[in-house]
Amino acid sequence: MSTPHPTAGPAAGCPVTGAPATAAALYGPGLDGDTMPALYEELRGTHGPVAPVSLAPGIDAWLVLGHRELLRLTREEQDFSHDPRRWSLLREGRVPADSPILPMVGWRPALLFADGQQHRRMRVAVSDALAGINGHELRRSVRATAEALIAGFAAHGEADLVAAYARMLPMRVIAGLLGVDDRTGRELVEAVGGLVSAAGGAADASRRMGAILQALIEEKRRARGDDIVSALLHHPARLTDEEVLHNLVVMFVAGNQTTVNWIATSLRILLCDPALRSSxxxxxxxxxxxxxxxxxxxxxxxxxxxxxxxxxxxFGGQDIRAGDMLILGLAAANADPEVLPADGAPVVGNRSHLAFGAGPHTCPAQDPARLITRTAVDTIRHRLPDLELAVPEAELKWINSPWSKGLGTLPVRFTSPQLPQGPVPSPAPAWPHRNAVQPQARPH
Structure with a gap:
């Protein structure tokens, strides 16, 4: 699904142009969601707001840790392009074709990898497709799906809320928005998991995802439906089938895994922070x-x-060369001491965090993601009011990825499920918006 990449490369450990050879590894079994925050602070203390890191053997980059620097990185396209074909290591044939990070950073004809007018053209189509979601129906669909999932494990008195809830719920909801069945949605989720892990099977996961979405696009070309895929295919921006496919990849990878992690982490914090839960x-x-x-x-x-x-x-106290790769350190920038309260108090009622990025490439799906997460958390709080963690917090397992902080498991127990009376309602379709105005071509 990515464009062909050169296969030759120098010995592992060769730094990017201009980057020190002492790059800290953002990969490996010893680095997970529990240990990454300490690494960010160590890098900040040693290098300042921009630090040298390694994403895979021989693949070095700069990690932007500073809040102010990350805002500049995301807003100034004239200095910082989204197009990986500018990447020095790639242009010089120094990235192996089987590198596990290529499926995430290799160029695709999608809004995530475009600048200027080309980005705006694709973003209009994606934003209009997302705007067609009926928020009321989406909330009903999420709640009905959540109720059904909880009912499925309520009698056991215990569950793994990652496998049985946080991972299943967004998959089913997003599958409905895409117009695919549960089985296809599950196959897509499995492919996403392989893609973001940056492990040896990432390229195969990328190919499997591409095959599923290509078949879906061909089906929707033959028979238009009420779903996001059809909306993209028939938008006035006239995306090609290839552009639709790759924008769906971006939407599904970013939307599904992010929402899974957001739900699971929110539940973990509520279970492990009594003061927050009480408030x-x-x-x-x-x-x-x-x-x-x-x-x-x-x-x-x-x-x-x-x-x-x-x-x-x-930039950020470092000498950056043309063609260097810079990674958006969203978590590290959120923890920048320059933007946090001096007394260490939690930030409440403030959405200036960078969890969804910033600038013209800010995530266009953050509103439906918030609705899904809020409904998922609220539903399980009311249905399982005595929910508690079944293992010590230190024993929780994390997924291993340079990109994503997510729990691998969240084992819980409970004794008094408060299930609704009568049959669980079927999820309602959440697309299109009944009052949505048909999208019009916009000037660029």
């Missing part, structure tokens, strides 16, 4: 406030690829 139960804190605390402290996407310097420059 929420007592009405002193709203669910959205709790969700924003999670986005500040534990953003579901830790690091996001990537920008490429368009010229030599001094």
């Amino acid at each position: 929420l139960s007592g009405g002193h804190l709203g669910v959205d406030d709790a969700l924003d605390l999670v986005l500040w402290r534990f953003p579901p996407t830790q690091n996001f690829p990537a920008r490429y310097a368009t010229r030599d420059m001094r």
Whole structure:
């Protein structure tokens, strides 16, 4: 699904142009969601707001840790391009074709990898497709799906809320928005998991995802439906089938895994922070406030690829060369001491975090993601009011990825499920918006 990449490369450990050879590894079994925050602070203390890191053997980059620097990185396209074809290591044939990070950073004809007018053209189509979602119906669909999932494990008195809830719920909801069945949705989720892990099977996962989405596009070309795929195919921006496919990849990878992590982390914080749970139960804190605390402290996407310097420059105290890769350190920038309260108090009622990025490439799906997460958290709080963690917090397992901070498991127990009386309602379709105006072509 990515464009062909050169296969030759120098010995592992060769740094990017201009980067020191002492790059810290953002990969490996010893680095997970529990240990990454300490690494960010170590890097900040040693290098300042921009630090040298390694994403895979021989693949070095700059990690932007500073809040102010990350805002500049995301807003100034003339200095920092989204197009990985500018990447020096790639242009010089120094990235192996089987590198596990290529499926995430390799060029695709999608809005995530475009600048200027080309980005705006694709973003209009994606934004209009997302705007067609009926928020009321989406909330009903999420709640009905959540009720059904909880009913499925309620009799056992225990569950793994990652496998049985946080991972299943967004998959089913997003599958409905895409117009695919449960089985296809599950196959897509499995492919996403392989893609973001940056492990040896990432390329195969990328190919499997591409095959599923290509078949879906061909089906929707033959028979238009009420779904996001059909909306993209028939938008006035006239995306090609290839552009639709790759924008669906971006939407599904970013939307599904991020929402899974957001739900699971929010539930973990509520289970492990009695003060927060008490404030929420007592009405002193709203669910959205709790969700924003999670986005500040534990953003579901830790690091996001990537920008490429368009010229030599001094940035964040480092000498950056044209073609260097820069990674958005979302979690590290949120923890920048320059933007946090001096007394260490939690940030409440403030959405200036960078969990969804910033600038013209800010995530266009953050509103439906918040609705899904809020409904998922609220539903399980009311249906399982005595929910508690079944293992010590230190024993929780994390997924291993340079990009994503996510729990591998969240084992819980409970004794008094409060299930609704009568049959669980079927999820309602959430697309299109009944009152949606048909999208019109916009000037660029």
